[in-house]
Amino acid sequence: MAYILSLDQGTTSSRALLFDDRGAVVSVAQREFTQFFPQPGWVEHDPEEIAASQIAVAREALSKAKLQSSDIAAIGITNQRETTIVWDRVTGQPIHNAIVWQDRRTAALCEQLKTQGHEPLIQQRTGLLIDAYFSATKISWMLENVANARGLAESGRLAFGTVDSWLLWKLTGGRVHVTDVSNASRTMLFNIHSGQWDNELLELFQIPLSMLPSVRPSSDVYGEVSSVPGLNGISIAGIAGDQQSALFGQQCTTPGLTKNTYGTGCFMLQSTGGRAINSTNRLVTTVAWKIGHQTDYALEGSVFVGGAVVQWLRDSLGIIRASFEVEALANSVPDNGGVYFVPAFVGLGAPHWDSYARGALFGLSRGSNAGHIARAALESIAYQVADLMDAVQTDTNTPLEELRVDGGASANDALMQFQSDILGVPVVRPSMTETTALGAAFLAGLAAGFWKGLQSISELPREERRFEPRMPQSQARHLRERWNEAVSRTKSWELP
Numbered sequence: 001m002a003y004i005l006s007l008d009q010g011t012t013s014s015r016a017l018l019f020d021d022r023g024a025v026v027s028v029a030q031r032e033f034t035q036f037f038p039q040p041g042w043v044e045h046d047p048e049e050i051a052a053s054q055i056a057v058a059r060e061a062l063s064k065a066k067l068q069s070s071d072i073a074a075i076g077i078t079n080q081r082e083t084t085i086v087w088d089r090v091t092g093q094p095i096h097n098a099i100v101w102q103d104r105r106t107a108a109l110c111e112q113l114k115t116q117g118h119e120p121l122i123q124q125r126t127g128l129l130i131d132a133y134f135s136a137t138k139i140s141w142m143l144e145n146v147a148n149a150r151g152l153a154e155s156g157r158l159a160f161g162t163v164d165s166w167l168l169w170k171l172t173g174g175r176v177h178v179t180d181v182s183n184a185s186r187t188m189l190f191n192i193h194s195g196q197w198d199n200e201l202l203e204l205f206q207i208p209l210s211m212l213p214s215v216r217p218s219s220d221v222y223g224e225v226s227s228v229p230g231l232n233g234i235s236i237a238g239i240a241g242d243q244q245s246a247l248f249g250q251q252c253t254t255p256g257l258t259k260n261t262y263g264t265g266c267f268m269l270q271s272t273g274g275r276a277i278n279s280t281n282r283l284v285t286t287v288a289w290k291i292g293h294q295t296d297y298a299l300e301g302s303v304f305v306g307g308a309v310v311q312w313l314r315d316s317l318g319i320i321r322a323s324f325e326v327e328a329l330a331n332s333v334p335d336n337g338g339v340y341f342v343p344a345f346v347g348l349g350a351p352h353w354d355s356y357a358r359g360a361l362f363g364l365s366r367g368s369n370a371g372h373i374a375r376a377a378l379e380s381i382a383y384q385v386a387d388l389m390d391a392v393q394t395d396t397n398t399p400l401e402e403l404r405v406d407g408g409a410s411a412n413d414a415l416m417q418f419q420s421d422i423l424g425v426p427v428v429r430p431s432m433t434e435t436t437a438l439g440a441a442f443l444a445g446l447a448a449g450f451w452k453g454l455q456s457i458s459e460l461p462r463e464e465r466r467f468e469p470r471m472p473q474s475q476a477r478h479l480r481e482r483w484n485e486a487v488s489r490t491k492s493w494e495l496p
Helices: 047-064 107-115 119-126 136-145 149-154 163-171 199-205 242-249 308-317 325-330 370-396 413-423 435-448 454-458 473-490
Strands: 003-009 013-019 025-032 072-079 085-088 158-161 178-180 214-216 219-224 235-241 258-262 266-273 284-291 294-303 340-342 360-362 403-406 427-430 463-467
Touching: 003 047, 003 163, 003 435, 013 047, 013 435, 025 047, 047 163, 072 163, 072 242, 072 435, 085 136, 085 163, 107 119, 107 136, 119 199, 136 149, 136 199, 149 158, 158 163, 163 178, 163 219, 163 235, 178 219, 178 235, 219 284, 219 435, 235 242, 235 435, 242 258, 242 266, 242 284, 242 294, 242 435, 258 370, 258 435, 266 284, 266 370, 284 435, 294 370, 308 325, 308 370, 325 370, 325 413, 340 370, 340 473, 360 473, 370 413, 370 473, 403 413, 413 427, 413 463, 413 473, 435 454
Parallel strands: 003 072, 072 235, 178 214, 258 403, 403 427
Antiparallel strands: 003 013, 013 025, 085 158, 219 235, 258 266, 266 294, 284 294, 340 360, 427 463
């Protein structure tokens, strides 16, 4: 059994990747699935389509590699986090579409909870801020708005799960209702200190404990596939939410090690080891993973508009035809020409948290051209990541030694060099950029004995390129001061 199968269930597509014992991809398959937008601010998925697409790509990945289930040592699952599914234990049918993490239908309920003064308790117990992003209010909405849901829940008929739990249930033919600590910690119902579902929070949200899955370590044998021809008999042995999985895939397993994922937005996580550090900068304290009896934690901050600023240049401004063209356009000018771009299209995330900020370009002159705007757009990603890093370092009092990077925009050499310059530390791009899927593979492989321990994983090839800071610190400091001034002028632009 020479391979690990990683199921990477994302927000817009389901993917399956096969890894060998060197952590290299042997085969990959991907399938997009339907996005539903029933009302403005509402986002849903069909749980059955999620499961069907994930199973289909798993089979396809094996077929492409000409492998059978007997060649697979274990399956690891990584998933879009917070997305909420509720189903009937008897029929196995979902009672409603999945409510996706992006969905804002419960924003008013969240504001009500804040007004009632519940946020300090929730932050202390769960490490999270009250927000519609997390699962708890989504479950409450289903119980109140789906016919007969409340009665079925009270009688023990209904099961809740994030996407990992739903896939596990489907793969095991309804025999296993389990989640891991990393996904549990994103529900707003889990006490990250005791490692248990919190009865006081369940009462607050009026959610019966009987709905919830058992919580297990992130590296553990949960069961075997038993209802999927072609996959039957494979052990399912690792689960982690996508950002925690990427942190593990980047081998950020000791306190202070930090990764940033450059996607549509940016997600920065710093490992804090066995300490759950309460943030004073409105970052999220989250469980990173649990292996054996050891629970590790992380601080997490997010930027709303990262790579999406390049899509805006392409789709709305029309100054590039394809996203990859932005690097050459940005490099067509020697510097930003005094232009700063704050992409606060949907407000500003951590550490500013201003939902009324709006996007703006500053410093335009008659000499400004498309190259300056493209360069300012790329630089805005790096500045926002630096702002996140300042918040993390303030919370942890730990100086950053290097930043490990992944995600689509990490392939942009100019951006990675500028990121290193602005942070004043090396930026390290891995040889294996599929770090989210790789993290789930590592967790499953450890539980299955495929890898003998963290030491054997640490010996695998990791680094593809290291970007060292080249810019004088005085220049970097000046650029950030101008950026900070630009950000300050975008705040509270759209009055409540």
